Amino acid sequence: MFQTAVTKMLNIKLPIIGAPMFLVSYPELVAAVSEAGGLGTFPTMNYRSIPELKDALFKIKSKTQKPIGVNIVLYKEHNPNWSEQLKVCLDNKVNCIITSMGIPRSVIKEAKSAGAKVFCDVIDIKYAKLTAKAGADALIAVSAGAGGHAGKISPFSLIPYLKDEINIPVIAAGSISSGRQMAAAMALGAEAVYIGTRFIASCESGASEEYKQAIIKAMPEDIIYSKEISGVYANWLKESFDKYKNIETTDLKKWKDIWSAGHGVGQIKNILSVKKIMDDIIQEYKDVTQKMKME
Numbered sequence: 268m269f270q271t272a273v274t275k276m277l278n279i280k281l282p283i284i285g286a287p288m289f290l291v292s293y294p295e296l297v298a299a300v301s302e303a304g305g306l307g308t309f310p311t312m313n314y315r316s317i318p319e320l321k322d323a324l325f326k327i328k329s330k331t332q333k334p335i336g337v338n339i340v341l342y343k344e345h346n347p348n349w350s351e352q353l354k355v356c357l358d359n360k361v362n363c364i365i366t367s368m369g370i371p372r373s374v375i376k377e378a379k380s381a382g383a384k385v386f387c388d389v390i391d392i393k394y395a396k397l398t399a400k401a402g403a404d405a406l407i408a409v410s411a412g413a414g415g416h417a418g419k420i421s422p423f424s425l426i427p428y429l430k431d432e433i434n435i436p437v438i439a440a441g442s443i444s445s446g447r448q449m450a451a452a453m454a455l456g457a458e459a460v461y462i463g464t465r466f467i468a469s470c471e472s473g474a475s476e477e478y479k480q481a482i483i484k485a486m487p488e489d490i491i492y493s494k495e496i497s498g499v500y501a502n503w504l505k506e507s508f509d510k511y512k513n514i515e516t517t518d519l520k521k522w523k524d525i526w527s528a529g530h531g532v533g534q535i536k537n538i539l540s541v542k543k544i545m546d547d548i549i550q551e552y553k554d555v556t557q558k559m560k561m562e
C-alpha cells in the first residue's frame with residue numbers, strides 16, 4: 268500500500284500507471300499492470316472499429332476486475348471516432364479517461380457524470396492551464412525524454428513548475444524505468460508515475476521480440492527526437508528511425524516497424540514480467556528513499 272492523491276482517486280495500491288502505448292498496450296499488458304496494483308491503460312487507437320474496442324474491453328475485464336484507464340486522442344483528424352469511443356468506455360465502466368490533444372471540456376463533463384476520472388497529457392503550462400480550467404482531475408507532465416510524443420522541458424523543471432502553478436495532482440511521465448527515477452519524480456512533487464518504455468520490454472507487452480531486444484540494447488544516445496515521422500515531436504529508436512524516416516506511407520505496416528522509446532532505455536537490461544518489474548521498482552524506491560533519510 269502506497270497512498271497518494273492519485274491512488275486514492277483511482278482506488279489502486281501503487282502510484283504507478285502503465286502508460287498507454289500504440290501497438291504495444293494490449294489486454295495482457297493492461298490487465299497485468301492493474302493486477303500488480305497499478306493502473307493498466309491502452310489507447311483506443313489500437314483498434315480500428317468500435318466492435319474491436321468493445322472486444323478489447325471485454326478481454327481485459329475477463330483478466331482483471333481492478334481499475335483500468337483508456338487513452339483517447341481528441342483530435343478529429345487523427346481519431347474521428349473519439350466521441351463514440353468515449354461512450355463505449357464509459358458504458359463499460361472504464362475508471363479513468365486519459366486525453367491527449369484537444370481541450371477535454373465535454374469529455375470531462377461526460378466522464379464525471381459516469382463516475383470516471385479524467386487525466387490530461389500536457390507538455391507546457393499553457394495547455395496545462397486550459398485543461399485544469401476545463402476540470403481535469405490530474406495532469407500528466409510529459410517531459411523531455413519520454414517515449415512517444417514527448418515535451419521539451421526537463422522533468423526537473425516541469426513537475427515542480429506545474430505543481431506550483433496549478434493546484435491539481437501531477438503525474439510524472441518520461442524516463443521512469445527504475446525505483447530511483449520514481450523516487451526522484453515523487454520528490455519533485457509527482458503523485459504518481461507514468462511508465463511506458465520500461466513495459467515495452469515486458470513479457471506481457473504486444474511488442475515484437477526484435478523490438479524488445481532493441482530496447483534492451485539501446486542507450487539514451489540512441490534516441491532521436493524528431494517530428495519527421497508523425498508531424499509531432501516524438502522520440503524514436505535511431506535504428507528504426509533511420510530505416511523508415513523516408514518511407515512515404517501512413518499504413519499500419521510502417522507503424523509496426525518504426526519503434527518509439529524514451530531516454531529511460533538506459534536502465535532496461537532484460538525482459539521481465541510486469542509483476543517483477545513493478546516489484547523491483549517499488550523495492551528500489553524503498554531502498555533509495557530509506558538511504559536518503561537524514562540521520
Ligand SMILES: Cc1cc2nc3c(=O)[nH]c(=O)nc-3n(C[C@H](O)[C@H](O)[C@H](O)COP(=O)(O)O)c2cc1C
Pocket residue numbers: 286287288289290291310312338367388409412413414415416440441442443461462463464465526527528529530531
Ligand atoms: C511505443 C509507444 C507508443 C505510445 N503510444 C501512445 C499513445 O497511443 N497515446 C498516448 O497518449 N501516449 C503514447 N505514448 C506515450 C506514453 O503514454 C508515455 O507518455 C510515455 O511512454 C512515458 O515515457 P517513457 O516511455 O519514458 O516511460 C507512447 C509511447 C511509446 C513508447
